[in-house]
Amino acid sequence: MEEIKNPVMDIIAEANRSATSGIDAKDIKDWITISIMGRAYKVPADLTILAAMEYAGYKFVRGVGCRQGFCGACATVFRKKGEYKLQTGMACGTRAEDGMHLAQIPFTPAEKASYDLTKEPYSASVLIKYYPEVARCVSCNTCTKACPQDLEVMDYVQAALRGDFELLATDSFDCIQCGLCALRCPSEIVQYHVAQLGRRLYGYYGLGVPEHLKKRVEEIEKGRYAKALDTVIAFSNDELRKQYVGRDIEPEQ
Amino acid sequence: MSDAKDFAFTLTGLRIPYFPGCTLKTTAQNFESSAVAAARALGIELVELPRWNCCGTVFSLAADDLIHHVASIRNLIRVQEMNRQGLVDGENRMVTLCSMCYNTMKRANLRVRQNAEDIKKINDLMYREEDYQGNVRVIHFLELLREIGMGKVKRAVKKDLAGLKVAPYYGCMILRPKEASIDDPEAPTVLGEVLRALGTDVVVTPYNKVCCGSYQTVHDKDAVAGLAYDILGHARKSGAEAIATTCPLCAFNLDNRQKEVAEKHPDFEHMPVFYITQLMALAFGVDQGVLRFDQNYVDPVPLLKKHSLLDK
Amino acid sequence: MVKKMIISSENEEFMRKIIELSGEIVTMCDQCGTCSGGCPMVGEMDITPSQLMRLAQLGVSDVLDSRTIWVCASCFTCTVRCPRGLDVSKVAEAMRQIILRQAIDRIDIRAIPKEELEKLPQIAMVSACRKFTS
Structure with missing residues (x-):
């Protein structure tokens, strides 16, 4: 098959090389200005948010992990130029754009319940017992809009409320626990902890040992x-x- | 879903979008299982919404609060989708069993239908859902029974419940406020009509529409137990042996809270609390497995046995 | 004994706030007492629903400290009976909302005994959260 040449990809590759391999700034052709926590920085175009912040001088000790969109550690929130919507994503997998306002959300504080699965009944009451705030869900769907994994978060919270363990487990299966849903939830639910308990109950009681x-x-x-x-x-x-x-x-x- | 279409009765019967609500999937499974079976015996197929969320209960009473109506309206959008997907055929009504769900969605629907600006704002808040057009009607299962007629209910009875003395208990949410009422808010009769069609002796008590204390049960169970004592006590004094209702919260407060009532009043005599659909399923002679009396707190089996109404 | 009360601008502001949040013109209340007479929860209340309406008319914000606004179970008995067509449940809701919107919760759901959480129906938890938490 003939290789298709895409000049845009070359430019991206070049910009990335410039930022990461110590090439002199004068050799970088395209620059953008982004606002990190309210302060403007000029960074090479076409970097990820993570790379752009590192270029700007931020050093991540926590709040960064696999750098490949799997681990959920580098949650980020941003607004694009001229847009009112607050968007969310993984800093390692979202491209920085000119005029973007952004900040890292390295962690969403939340307490995880301690339980012994084998001593709990397979019933919706377990989820309410450990996370009664599930009942505060107003179905506003903000969590779903915030999910960088494109999960139907509100649907699985609702499934948790009514004890539909199968839907809860399958709808939440690709969760990377970045915490953005919990951050945005007006009802202060910690969706990913609820889902984890739900998946464990479903695995233990619903599916049995394969x-x-x-x-x-x-x-x-x-x-x-x-x-x-x-x-x-x-x-x-x-x-x-x-x-x-x-x-x-x-x-x- | 497509399998359900094969049932012979659906050829002549009614397929209607049905919203269960969270409690009918948990502590009130007996309400749902008995209702689905009873409806089927009447040629009504309750077609559960494929994806649904909380009804949004309780209906938000603050004038400036729209966000709490989003839940209700999203469910109504699902009814639009069901029609488009062919899961139901031109059926813009959505039926509920739970009185709380009914009241919440009925009123949210009324509110947004009367206010184009409300619909617009709520549609703006949606995500992947289509816009709500404002054409869905929220109805309660009892309204459906009235529509098909008590004569039909009576004809479906295989074994009437003669001798069983039941007091209908309406609670609040299917009667009040007026715009959400399925009956006369001060002198309701619909539950009594159904019970009469089933052959029971209907006992009308003055407490049949007095609030059970509702969600106060979460933090003030003594107050709720006090109301339950009055409601059940007056039913007993009027000669009733059991109560019939359509609200899973009333059922909890009148049934499960009898534990607290008995602790406070040693002379209190326990009284079974039925969902009306349990009595329907019993009278219609459907498989008694759907009755699920294991979920009733006060065991109704001895009472039903006394009247020779159970298979075994 | 005759009590004299001077209506201040704060009183008026509070009354207007209640009208705005509830959508009910509280000044229309005639103080007939029908709401109090039919209220199933009145025995648990510190002031009656009609007293609550009177305090709303006068714009007395102390009404926010009453037990009554939280004891109301939104059963709408008063709503269907008010000869003036007023909805007292909406007035009580407005008062609850003033407090809840300051992030002051009436109940701590984490403090509900575990054995209660295991048996309470979902509908009770959801509605209590809606009515008592912000």
Whole structure:
């Protein structure tokens, strides 16, 4: 197949290279101005919000993780130039745009309930018992609008309220626990904690233990992997790194 | 959903969008299971909204508060979607069983239908949903029964409930305020009409529309137990053996709070509290598995056995 | 004993606030007492619904400290019976809203005993949260 040349991608690649590989600023062609927590910064165009903030001098110790949109650590809120809507996203996966106002939301304070799944009934009352604020949901749908994973958050909170564990578990399955829903919720619900409890109850009571897992646990208990594990434990750091880098990776679906 | 269309009765019967509400999926499953079965015996298919959220209860009474009506209106949009998707055929009514859900959505609908600016603002707040056109009508299951006629209800009875003395209890939400009332707010008869069609002895008590204390049950159960004592006590004095209602909150306050009533009043005699649909399902002779008396706090089985109304 | 009260601009402002939030012209109340006579919760109240209406007319903001506004169960018995067509439940709601909108909750839902939370119907929790928390 003939390779399609996209000049825009070249420009993005060039800008990224400039920002991250120490190329002199005079060689960067395109610049934008963004406002980080109320202060204007000139940064190379076409960076992610995370890279743009780092270019501007911010150093992240917490509030950053995989840098690939999976871990949910670098939650961000922003308004684009001339728009009133407050938008949300992952700083590592959202492109900075000229005139954007932004700030990082590294964490949404929330208490996680402590429970023993095996001692709870499989009933909606468990969710109300540990998170009674679920009943405060007014179905405004702000959480759904805030979700960077595009989940139907309000629908799963409502499913939690009425004890529909299957819908709760499936609708919340791709949650990365970034906390943006909880931050935006006018009813102060911590959606992702509720969903986690719901998924655990659904997994434990609703689905039961799958056959392949039972089989694998038996194998482990019989010592089938003991020798392989001993070998890995005995590796030097260098050997371990080499094995890790050279491992088989599942192909992209 | 498509399987449901195959039922023979739907060829002649009515398929109507149905909003269950959260309580009918949890502590009042007996209300839903008995109602769905009873409706089916009457040729009515209650087609549950495919996606629904809280009705928005309680209806917000503040003049400047629109956000709390969003929940109600989103459910009404789902009825529009159901019609477009062919899940129902030109049926713009949405039926509820729960009195609280009925009242909340009925009033929210009335409010926005009377005010174009309200509809516009609420539509603006929606996300992926289509706009609400203002054409859906919220009705209560009892209104549906009145529409098909008590004669039809009576004809569906396989085994009448003769001898069972039941006091209808209306509560507030299907009677008040006037614009949301399904009956005369001061002298309602609809529950009595249904009970009469089922063959029960209808006991009318002056407390049949006195509030049960509603959500005060969360933080002031003594006050609620006091009201329950009055309501149940007057029903007993008037000769009733049981109460019939359509509200899962009234049912909780009158049924479960009998524990607190009995603690306060040692001479108190427990009284079963039925959902009207449980009595309908019983009289219609449908599979008694739908009655789900396990969810009733005061066990009605001894009373029904006394009148030889149970299979086993 | 005759009590004399001077209506200040604060009183008037409070009365107007109640009218704005409730949508009810509280000055129309004739003080006939029908609302109090029919109220199922009146026994639990510190002032009667008609007294609440009178304080709203006079713009006495102390009414916000009354138990009555929280004891009202919004059963709408007064609403259907008021000969002046007023809705006392909306007036009580306006008063609750003034407090709730200052982020002052009436109940702490986390303080409800766990065994109660396990059995309370969803509808009770949802409506109590709506009425008693901001």
